[in-house]
Amino acid sequence: xxxxxxxxxxxxxxxxxxxxxxxxxxxxxxxxxxxxxxxxxxxxxxxxxxxxxxxxxxxxxxxxxxxxxxxxxxxxxxxxxxxxxxxxxxxxxxxxxxxxxxxxxxxxxxxxxxxxxxxxxxxxxxxxxxxxxxxxxxxxxxxxxxxxxxxxxxxxxxxxxxxxxxxxxxxxxxxxxxxxxxxxxxxxxxxxxxxxxxxxxxxxxxxxxxxxxxxxxxxxxxxxxxxxxxxxxxxxxxxxxxxxxxx
Numbered sequence: 001x002x003x004x005x006x007x008x009x010x011x012x013x014x015x016x017x018x019x020x021x022x023x024x025x026x027x028x029x030x031x032x033x034x035x036x037x038x039x040x041x042x043x044x045x046x047x048x049x050x051x052x053x054x055x056x057x058x059x060x061x062x063x064x065x066x067x068x069x070x071x072x073x074x075x076x077x078x079x080x081x082x083x084x085x086x087x088x089x090x091x092x093x094x095x096x097x098x099x100x101x102x103x104x105x106x107x108x109x110x111x112x113x114x115x116x117x118x119x120x121x122x123x124x125x126x127x128x129x130x131x132x133x134x135x136x137x138x139x140x141x142x143x144x145x146x147x148x149x150x151x152x153x154x155x156x157x158x159x160x161x162x163x164x165x166x167x168x169x170x171x172x173x174x175x176x177x178x179x180x181x182x183x184x185x186x187x188x189x190x191x192x193x194x195x196x197x198x199x200x201x202x203x204x205x206x207x208x209x210x211x212x213x214x215x216x217x218x219x220x221x222x223x224x225x226x227x228x229x230x231x232x233x234x235x236x237x238x239x240x241x242x243x244x245x246x247x
Contacts (some may be wrong), residue, residue: 005033006071008105010081010217011043017217023240024077024108030244031116038067046084050183054088061091061098069097073115074105077240079137079215080183082107087140107141108240109157109215118160125245126166129237130204131158132214132223133176143215147176157215157239164242172203181222197226204234211237 005028009021028035044064045057064085068074076082085105091098112118133155137143144155161169180186180196201223204212212234214220220236227234 002032002034003072004070005035005111006068006074007035007037008041008044008068008074008076008081008085009037010076010078012221013077013217016221017238020077020217020238020240023238023244024075027108027112027240027244028075031112031118033116036071041067044081044084045088046081047184049084049088050185057088058092061089062093064089065091065094065097065101068101068105069094072104073111074101075108075111076105077108077215077238078217079107079134079141079143080218082110083136083140107137107143107215109160110141110143112160112243113156119163121160121163121243123163123243123245124165125242127210128168128170128208129161129242130170130172130207130209130212131155131161132179132200132204132212132219133157134214134216134219135176135178135182137215138176144176147174160243161213161239164245167242170204170207170209172200172207174203179219179222181219183218186222193222194226197222201226201230201232201234205232209234211235211242213237213239213242215239 013020025035043060045060048057082105086102089098089102133144145153179200180193186193217238224236
């Protein structure tokens, strides 16, 4: 019997990058999941929490619980939104249900490796690709190891990408440096945010990549804006789109 997976799509993916949501849906279905998309889902409340107004996210919390209660798993193509739900979803009315949801929400690459145990991907993407390790996914969800720790290196997203035929994965010198997006940080600290993004792009450009990929379209959106202003030929693409790339 297939597991019931509820698809949790971030606002910016829904509005600006719907192809990422579609790719996520198709990947999950390929691996035998019964996928549902709760139509009344809205913002998870992360912008309020990041700005210090988590107490104003109560309506978002109640709506999230109403939409996603009952699913076996909740899967999201975003490390930051996933981490927000894992750490901040609470409810005065339904705290027991909120706790259940916090335990069964997963970022896409995390779900594929840890829950579905996928070790073979039938996809082809014959390009030079740089991987951007987003902070929330790496340091919050532990999707990959941190360079400052003297521990064995690992990366769940890169583990999946290495199964894609034709891909050439290239590492930057500072593999886990922040891109500078940080949600509302990019608004309140625009100059710092832009400089950090430019530094990341400079390192990827040195590797002559065709694409920059990652698990968070928000970080990639930030980098894409800088790339376009630089008239760079480098494109951004979400990991779900690469894993779903057909022959």
